Amino acid sequence: MKRRNLLATAAMGLSLALTGGAFAQGLDKVKACFVYVGPIGDGGWTYQHHQGAMALKEKFGDKVEIQYQESVPEGADAERVLTQMALGGCNIIFTTSFGYMDATNAVAAKFPNVKFEHATGFRRDYPNVSTYNARFYEGRAVEGLIAGRMTKSNKIGYIGSFPIPEVIMGINSYYLSAKKVNPNVELSVVWAFTWFDPAKEADAAKALIDQGVDVIASHTDSTAPLAEAAKTDGKVIGFGQASDMAEYKDGPRVTSIIDNWGPYYIERVGALLDGTYEQKDTWAGIAGGEVLIGEITDKVPADVKAEAEALRDSIAAGTYHPFTGPINKQDGSPWLAEGQVAPDADLLGMNFYVEGIVGDIPQ
């Protein structure tokens, strides 16, 4: 008897999840769920997505319910977490790391009435999968300019996470911008092969500092590289990554790239509420407010600060693109001709360094 009841409840749960409600008319209440790759206290990437979720809650109040799961490994476990969320009645699920791409699309196939939003991915196999990303390379250009102007040893560094286009794009943008203001600059890249592992990130920063690098940019999620730079008595500077990391303002942090996901989350959930939701691929940058440049501290001389702000504003205005030709690939073969601007497709599949960067992308 009991068993039958349970099965009936289960079947009801499934059918509820499958029908979900009519989207065309909009929903009265949205359950928005978030899958995070790290802990919300990482102070960087995941923290910033969670801030976006909080902004969403603040905006819509009782009309939105937030659920989230921290530190979900990319792979088989992600698929289970997503299925649980879809079964649990989530109307829209944001999967906030590149590695959730296969899992997101696989689960989306089974729950056509649940909306899936995959950050930094490129696959939208089903009509209920949208992708979103931010043009972080625009922020990298501003960092590169400051790095090129501020370095005394002419050695600047970059902590890479994984050799994916997203990261390679950031490295290239950072280097091109630094090289433009300081032709003698040399770039060292260290690969951490992790998004979040403070110990490995600190080791990577240490390795760069030992090589004589005095400006460090990082593409990992924690504050560990800044903590490492802080031990050098002001000799080494760095940048807040993904989040402002304002606690290092008096120390090595001279500015930051802030991922501002709130407006996007509010827009998408808002569209679900009023029934205007559509599948799409979003890639906004400084102009769209998704990428913010954090306060530039007084450690940076006023003229450099003004130059960096001017660069930021020209990117926002659309008058300057960080990848404007002539640019050659590392092997010397031409990529962009004089005045040519990089097409988005080239950037999204970027698997080469630009000319002047020493070293190989791990293959």
Added chain:
Amino acid sequence: MLRLEKRPTPSRFWLYATPPAAVILTMIAGGTLFAAMGKAPLEVIRTIFWDPIFGEFAFYLRGQLLVKAGPLILIAIGLALGFRAGIWNIGAEGQYIMGAIFGASVGLAVFPTESRWIFSVMVVSGAFGGWVWAMIPAILKTRFNTNEILVSLMLVYVAETILAKASTGFLKNPEGMGFPGSRNFSSYPAARNDFIYEPLGLHWGGVAALVTAVLAFILLTRHQVGFQIRLAGQAPRAARFHGINPARLVVLCMGISGALAGMAGLFEVTGPAGQISIDFNTGYGFTAIIVAFLGRLNPLGIVLAGFLMALTYVGGEMASTNLGLPDAAIQVFQGMLLFFLLAVDVLTNYRFRLAVGARA
């Protein structure tokens, strides 16, 4: 005053009572922790231990239990054979990775050939990969008397580096737009480890785990090798008098545990995980050590322990998502389980005595 006194023989009662006692103590201590965090302790514990089996979404989650328990059981059984003989293979995680890489390489090398032999050959290659990786510490131990704990553990990090190389290099999906990771086996039917019966989460890995448990049980209780393993662990001197060659036993036990871990890796990469990726390994090889001890190094106990561990994972995720518990609290909860197991285990070999009036 209480004092500990060694028992003349290990207590059979506590041998079997330890795991349930540890689970109950974990629930009490964990519940206290959850209460201190402002969550309703009974609700959390119900979510972790009850809901995945009998709750609203059990029809899906029950299957996930075997998916999660399968590799744990398979690896833990291999480890238990060694642990019983006093051979400490701590590097199953590395053997698991190497099994996946070997097996996946074979499958991807013949992509997109369709033949029903491919998957079987891949399973054998996976087992071989894990075996090779376990032979390194085994041979170093028998030849140069190195410590297998250290060598096998260090080889995990070597395997992780090879895994990163594989996903960004020699196994990278040529159609993956430059992103790291191999082709996905879900779109390669001949090499796919599909569900045999999805509601139970049964795929070939689960079948292998359950069959291995029975075979290992027979080996330990009925076969001469099983006797040698037990004797070597309990009385190494007697084992030598009995003519057991310790070097042979090291090679055998390391080999079996390596091959089983390698197979687990292969079943995982072709099934639930789907592809070789940089963080393909999620710690099964280490968690299996807990499972082996929780199951009292007994193959049938390990099956139960594997499911219990899977329950804390699946239920822990539920508690985390639905009740807003931080991930770290769930990890502490799982850690408590091992802690209490080891703590209560003292009672198997020792007993408490009132010191007052008792003779030393």
